[in-house]
Amino acid sequence: xxxxxxxxxxxxxxxxxxxxxxxxxWRRVMLVAASYxxxxxxxxxxxxxxxxxxxxxxxxxxxxxxxxxxxxQRLALLVSLSANLGVLAVFKxxxxxxxxxxxxxxxxxxxxxxxxxxxxxxxxxxxxxxxTIDVYRGHLSARKSLIDVALYVSFFPxxxxxxxxxADTLIPQLREENEENWQxxxxxxxxxxxxxxxxxxxADAMAPIVNESYANAGAASGIALxxxxxxxxxxIYCDFSGYTDIAIGSALVLGIRxxxxxxxxxxxxxxxxxxxxxxISLSTWLRDYLYIPLGGSKRGPTHTQINLMITMLLGGLWHxxxxxxxxxxxxxxxxxxxxxxxxxxxxxxxxxLAKIVRWFITFHLVCLSWVFFRASDVEQAxxxxxxxxxxxxxxxxxxxxxxxxxxxxxxxxxxRGRKRFVNTLQHSAPLAxxxxxxxxxxxxxxxxxxxxxxFIYFQF
Amino acid sequence: MSTNSESHTRxxxxxxxxxxxxxxxxxxxxxxxxxRISNPLSRVMRVIPRWFMQGLGLLRQNxxxxxxxLIVLVALEITLRAAEPRLMGRVYNASMTGxxxxxxxxxGFRGQPVEIxxxxxxxxxxxxxxxxxxxxxxxxxxxxxxxxxxxxxxxxRPAEVINAGLPTLDLAQMELELRExxxxxxxxxxxxxxxxxxxxxxxxxxxxxxxxxxxxxxxATAIKEESGLRAGLKSLxxxxxxxxxxxxxxxxxxxxxxxxxxxxxxEHPVGVMLxxxxxxxxxxxxxxxxxxxxxxxxxxxxxxxxDDLGLPLTVTYAPPKFSLNDSIWYNLKFVxxxxxTIDPIERISTMCTxxxxxxxxxxxxxxxxxxxxxxxxxxxxxxxxxxxALASAIERSIRxx
Numbered sequence: 001x002x003x004x005x006x007x008x009x010x011x012x013x014x015x016x017x018x019x020x021x022x023x024x025x026w027r028r029v030m031l032v033a034a035s036y037x038x039x040x041x042x043x044x045x046x047x048x049x050x051x052x053x054x055x056x057x058x059x060x061x062x063x064x065x066x067x068x069x070x071x072x073q074r075l076a077l078l079v080s081l082s083a084n085l086g087v088l089a090v091f092k093x094x095x096x097x098x099x100x101x102x103x104x105x106x107x108x109x110x111x112x113x114x115x116x117x118x119x120x121x122x123x124x125x126x127x128x129x130x131x132t133i134d135v136y137r138g139h140l141s142a143r144k145s146l147i148d149v150a151l152y153v154s155f156f157p158x159x160x161x162x163x164x165x166x167a168d169t170l171i172p173q174l175r176e177e178n179e180e181n182w183q184x185x186x187x188x189x190x191x192x193x194x195x196x197x198x199x200x201x202x203a204d205a206m207a208p209i210v211n212e213s214y215a216n217a218g219a220a221s222g223i224a225l226x227x228x229x230x231x232x233x234x235x236i237y238c239d240f241s242g243y244t245d246i247a248i249g250s251a252l253v254l255g256i257r258x259x260x261x262x263x264x265x266x267x268x269x270x271x272x273x274x275x276x277x278x279x280i281s282l283s284t285w286l287r288d289y290l291y292i293p294l295g296g297s298k299r300g301p302t303h304t305q306i307n308l309m310i311t312m313l314l315g316g317l318w319h320x321x322x323x324x325x326x327x328x329x330x331x332x333x334x335x336x337x338x339x340x341x342x343x344x345x346x347x348x349x350x351x352x353l354a355k356i357v358r359w360f361i362t363f364h365l366v367c368l369s370w371v372f373f374r375a376s377d378v379e380q381a382x383x384x385x386x387x388x389x390x391x392x393x394x395x396x397x398x399x400x401x402x403x404x405x406x407x408x409x410x411x412x413x414x415x416r417g418r419k420r421f422v423n424t425l426q427h428s429a430p431l432a433x434x435x436x437x438x439x440x441x442x443x444x445x446x447x448x449x450x451x452x453x454x455f456i457y458f459q460f
Numbered sequence: 461m462s463t464n465s466e467s468h469t470r471x472x473x474x475x476x477x478x479x480x481x482x483x484x485x486x487x488x489x490x491x492x493x494x495x496r497i498s499n500p501l502s503r504v505m506r507v508i509p510r511w512f513m514q515g516l517g518l519l520r521q522n523x524x525x526x527x528x529x530l531i532v533l534v535a536l537e538i539t540l541r542a543a544e545p546r547l548m549g550r551v552y553n554a555s556m557t558g559x560x561x562x563x564x565x566x567x568g569f570r571g572q573p574v575e576i577x578x579x580x581x582x583x584x585x586x587x588x589x590x591x592x593x594x595x596x597x598x599x600x601x602x603x604x605x606x607x608x609x610x611x612x613x614x615x616x617r618p619a620e621v622i623n624a625g626l627p628t629l630d631l632a633q634m635e636l637e638l639r640e641x642x643x644x645x646x647x648x649x650x651x652x653x654x655x656x657x658x659x660x661x662x663x664x665x666x667x668x669x670x671x672x673x674x675x676x677x678x679x680a681t682a683i684k685e686e687s688g689l690r691a692g693l694k695s696l697x698x699x700x701x702x703x704x705x706x707x708x709x710x711x712x713x714x715x716x717x718x719x720x721x722x723x724x725x726x727e728h729p730v731g732v733m734l735x736x737x738x739x740x741x742x743x744x745x746x747x748x749x750x751x752x753x754x755x756x757x758x759x760x761x762x763x764x765x766x767d768d769l770g771l772p773l774t775v776t777y778a779p780p781k782f783s784l785n786d787s788i789w790y791n792l793k794f795v796x797x798x799x800x801t802i803d804p805i806e807r808i809s810t811m812c813t814x815x816x817x818x819x820x821x822x823x824x825x826x827x828x829x830x831x832x833x834x835x836x837x838x839x840x841x842x843x844x845x846x847x848x849a850l851a852s853a854i855e856r857s858i859r860x861x
Contacts, residue, residue, distance in 0.1 A: 021507050023498040139484055144492050168488045169479055175491055180507075182514075187475045205718035212741050219742025252475060260478040280478075288484045395742055397796060401718065419476055426475070430522050445710035446719070 001041040001156075003246045004200050006447050009440055011038070012192075015156075016185075016253050024177040028147050031174070031254075035156035039119070042160075046118040049087060050154050056083045057128040058142075058149040061135040065142035073136060080132040084125040091115050092122070096321030120160030122318055126285055128153050131167045133289055140167055148174070157250035161243050163261040163281035170256070178255040186432040188252030190425035193439045194418055195245025200446055202405065203239035206231040209398055210374065217380055221394035222387045229388070231402035232374045233367050234409055237266065240279070245418070264413040266366070269348035269358040271335040274366060276346075282318070286311050305340065309333040319373070324381055328372040335365055533702065540701035544836060547701035547708075551597040551837050556698070558835060560599040568641070570623045571600045578646040583612060583619040585858075586642050586771070588634045589653040592778045592842065593625025597835035602844035604653070607851035612858065622647065630661035631758035632670035635765045640672060649772045651854055652762070654755075654808055655840065656732030656780060662758060663751035664730050708837045715793040722795055732780050732840060733795075737802030745801045752802075756811050763815050774857055776820040777808045778850065781839035784827050793839055818857060825853040 001008055015034045019027050039047045060080035064073045095112045102108045131152065134140045143149050151174050152167050213220040213228035220228070244261040251258045261281050268274035275283050291311040297304040309330070316329015339346075349355050368385070375381035387394070412418075425432045482488055519526065540547050549559025556562060565573040578584050587593055587605035595603035605621035612619035622645060624637065631654075638650065697703060714720040723740045724731040729747055737745035759775070766773040782791040783800075791797070805821060812819035826833045826842075826849045833846030842850065 021504050022500055023503050025495045025497045026500045028495065134484065137484060138487055139482075140488055140490065141492065143490075145494065168482060168490060172490050175495065180511075184475065201717055201719070208718060208721050208723070216742030257475065257479060260476070263478070292484075395739065397739075397799060398718075422476060429518060430525070433518070441706065442710070445706055446714065 001038045003243065003250075004196060004204075004443070004447060006444050007041070009443060012250055012253065019254050020180045024175070027177075028151060028174060031156075032147060032150050032154060035151070035154040035159060038156040039154065039159060042119045043116075046116075049118050049121065050124065052087070053084060053124060053128045054146075054150050054153045056080055057132050057153070058146055060132050061142035061149075062144075064132070064135050077132060077136045081129060084129050088121060088125050091117055093317075093321045100323075123162045123164055124153055124159060126282075126318075127164050130164070130285060130289060134167060143167075143171065155251075157247040157254075157256075158258055161240070161247070162279075163244060163247065163259050164285050165258055165281065169259060173256045181255055182429065183426050184252050184255050186429065187422050187426040188249040188254075189432055189436050189439075190422040191245045191249030191252060191418075193249075193425075193435060194421055195242040195247075195249060196439065196443055197242075198238040198245065199242030200443065202409075203235045203237075203242060206235035206238070206402065206405070209402060210235055212397075214374055214376075214380070214384070217375075217383050217387065219394050220387070221396040222389070222391040223399055224394065224396035225384050226388045227396075227399035227402050229367050229371055229374075229384070230406050232370050233266070233363075234402060234405045236370065236373070237262075237409070266363060266410060267359065267413055268362050268366075269355060270339055270344055270346055270362055271332065271365060272339055272346045273348065274362060275332070275336070282315070286315050290314060301340070305337045308336055308340075312336070322377065324372045324375055324378050327378055327381070328369055331369045331372065335369075537700065537702055540705055544701075546597060546835060546843075547704045548699050550698050550704060550707075551835055551841070553698065557595070558597040558599075559699070560602075563600070570594055570603070570625070571606060574620050574622060574645065576645060579618075581617055583617050584645065584647045585609075585612070585619065585621045586638070586645065586647040586650045587621050587623050587625065587653070588638070588650060589625040589778075590629045590655055590658055591625065591627035592655050592840060593623060593653050594627060595623070595625070595847065596627065596841045597837075598842070598844050598847060602847055604842070604847040604851040604854070607848045608651070608854055611851055611855040621651075625653075626673055628657070628661065629673065630658055630665060630670070631755060631762055632662075632665075633673060635758065635762045636670050636672050638762065638765045638769070643769055647771060649774065649858070650766050651774045651776070651858075653776055653778050653850070655778045656735035656804060657730070657840070659735035659748075659751050659755055659804065660724065660730045660732070662754040663734060663747060664728055666750075666754055711837065712792045712794075722793070733800075735802065735804045736780075736783070736800040739799040739801060748802055752807055752811075755808075756815075759811060759817070760815055763817055772818070772861070774818045774820060774854065775808065775812050776822050776850070776854060777805050778840070778842070779805060779823055779826065781834045784823065791839075795839075818861070820853050820857040822850050822853040825849040 001011065011034075015031070018030050018034075022030055036047055036050070039050060057080050060076040063076040067073050067076070090113070094110070095114065098108045098110050098112060131140070131149070135142045143152075148171050152165075152170050155165075155170060155174070158165055209231045210228050213224050214232075217225060241262040248258045248260075259281055261279060263277040263280065265274055265278035268277055291307055294307040294310060295303055296307060312329045312333030313326060314329070316325045316327070316332070319325045319328070349358060371384050372378070372381045375384060386392075425435060546558035549556050551558050553562070562570070564570055567573045574584065585605075585608065587608070593603065593605065595606075600606065600623070603623055603625075605623040605625070609619050609621040612621075622642065624634075624642060629637075634652070711720070715722075722731070722733050722738060724733050724738070726741075726743070726747065729751070733740075734748050734751055737748040739745065763773055782793070782795045782797070783803075784790055786797075805823065809819045809821065826846055829845045829849040831845040832843055833849055835841045835843050
């Protein structure tokens with residue numbers, strides 16, 4: 001089910017009403033059923049993968065927890081990781097691997113599988129893996145209740161595009177028989193409205209501009225491609241953070257807090273700062289389950305840089321099976337390594353001018369890397385960068401809209417618009433009610449007959 | 461909405477503060493005790509009355525605003541109905557258009573049936589076209605064929621205009637219809653209103669053989685009397701002006717912010733923009749040129765059919781609203797005029813001159829229409845005023861012959 005659909009505008013209030021009316025045991029069962037229904041609107045057969053992950057990780061964690069034998073524990077962890085990564089490998093990376101081998105050696109290890117990528121697979125596999133790893137590390141005890149794990153894996157607000165949440169954050173909240181808290185509900189409504197506006201009215205509006213220029217990069221002028229890259233910077237941020245706001249808001253309506261995923265990333269003054277503000281749940285996951293186990297920064301600068309590069313390359317590959325994603329991840333790693341080598345501090349400078357210069361450079365480096373993120377392949381990304389760099393002639397339409405939106409976005413972010421909006425609605429019941437009614441009408445009318453593209457991060 | 465639950469222990473003011481993750485290497489204990497299965501209805505009697513009382517309290521606190529809002533809504537509805545009666549009924553409804561029945565007579569066209577054989581002394585004109593001619597958004601007696609009949613009629617020689625317009629018709633189908641359906645109606649002349657959609661259909665259907673539109677199917681679209689609660693509610697909804705205004709307004713807003721655009725699908729190029737040589741996705745206007753080549757050949761065949769039947773043919777083009785004026789009010793669907801490379805009126809006019817067909821330029825008449833010339837929701841279909849303006853331009857041409 002899409003958040004930006006009329007169906008969801010009906011689904012969420014219905015689930016919330018049932019949630020508060022039912023006693024705890026029943027509400028948890030209802031939430032599992034609602035979450036599977038949410039997923040099944042996209043595909044019924046693929047919901048079996050959710051069930052598969054749940055059963056595997058529930059069982060593996062129980063085996064780890066109940067066994068005193070390190071070998072058995074390691075074996076159970078291995079089974080869980082192999083099953084999760086195996087599913088990911090088959091559905092997401094098999095074709096990429098066989099095509100890459102073919103382009104290098106002229107032979108295919110196997111024919112292309114051409115499988116549909118299950119919705120949200122990268123998100124929920126990482127989430128369930130973190131549960132088993134946490135149990136293995138002794139951070140958590142394995143859950144005795146299958147419903148605890150089933151709910152943790154499938155909780156619908158964050159099922160298909162995160163935030164990637166840890167078991168110790170979500171499970172205790174889902175075991176609490178909370179009463180309705182209108183302030184939280186109003187804050188949730190405010191976040192849903194805020195996220196919908198970003199997704200529907202900004203990200204989706206940018207999509208045609210980006211698509212047109214990137215689909216025919218050879219015919220578009222350098223200026224048009226630069227403008228389209230700004231448009232993509234706006235689109236991907238508003239699309240993904242809009243989704244996250246709706247996810248966090250939907251959970252808040254149920255009285256459940258999810259971790260923040262974005263903190264004004266485009267105000268960053270370094271790439272390292274950017275990654276502390278962008279897709280926080282993924283970057284902290286990569287830090288806790290990849291970078292630190294690799295050795296983190298404890299084994300000297302060279303090892304730190306290697307670990308950083310491995311983490312970012314795999315982070316790139318997590319986003320998509322393609323060399324452009326690998327290059328994108330590598331670029332992030334390279335920029336962070338350079339920052340470390342030249343001794344650039346992670347926090348922004350105090351002096352305003354220096355701050356502006358560093359912000360400007362960081363923002364454009366991020367935009368440069370977005371070219372690889374958006375392009376269909378490395379060749380196209382290179383063509384876009386070359387045409388921008390040489391200010392190549394070609395057609396150019398609607399070039400000012402993205403620039404204006406970047407400016408607007410920055411103003412809103414500097415002014416902490418999101419926080420102000422949520423605070424205002426949180427404390428005013430009549431205003432929240434009025435805006436909820438208006439938003440319902442506006443979104444229902446907007447979704448009517450619209451062919452809104454799905455969220456960009458659904459493909460990951 | 462203030463309740464005892466407001467005193468919930470959560471720090472509600474800090475909902476946007478990040479949740480600090482615990483160290484991955486320290487043990488965290490989460491409650492493991494099984495959750496008791498209780499009666500699923502045990503909370504209902506507690507929660508529902510509480511919500512009801514909270515809702516009532518909120519209503520009581522804001523009663524003044526609720527009453528004011530209702531009065532404003534009623535006033536708005538009355539104003540909209542008075543200002544634009546067509547808002548009471550959707551324009552693109554299958555059986556009603558702009559609140560008017562979309563009914564076809566037993567002879568297969570919209571309007572009053574005609575006598576066959578034709579009464580002596582009557583001037584009979586055949587009006588060929590698509591939904592513009594049929595009159596999407598207006599009543600059957602507010603279409604340009606109906607106005608042309610009024611304008612051409614005089615006591616000595618009554619005039620009838622057969623409205624052969626039907627949505628999505630193309631020129632090849634019209635030629636077929638002229639030869640096989642309308643020839644028995646003993647018309648004296650033919651007037652054709654070309655639209656941008658017709659130009660695009662020429663290209664989109666280039667590989668298909670023209671087929672005669674099913675006249676039985678036409679009649680089947682006549683308004684059906686529906687009854688029952690669902691039909692009643694549907695009718696009530698479509699008859700209230702506010703939702704229709706909101707639907708129209710939201711469509712314009714979507715174009716304004718770029719959620720919708722005017723691109724046509726190159727695989728199936730349907731839409732007015734092809735006729736205007738709309739530049740998109742780095743393509744030139746060659747697809748439009750191909751469409752005009754097909755239109756030229758279809759128009760030549762139509763002229764031949766009219767000549768074979770001994771009927772003079774007059775052609776005009778229904779210009780879309782955005783092409784009439786640079787003002788933003790003429791372009792509420794935000795067509796980017798920089799992308800338009802072809803003037804269809806110039807193209808069709810040149811084509812007609814080459815083929816020996818009379819061409820009527822309706823732009824000045826439509827521009828000078830006494831009231832808005834188009835229905836509110838689109839740039840293609842005319843209001844009664846626009847239909848009358850088009851009829852006046854055609855009348856002048858016919859009388860000047």
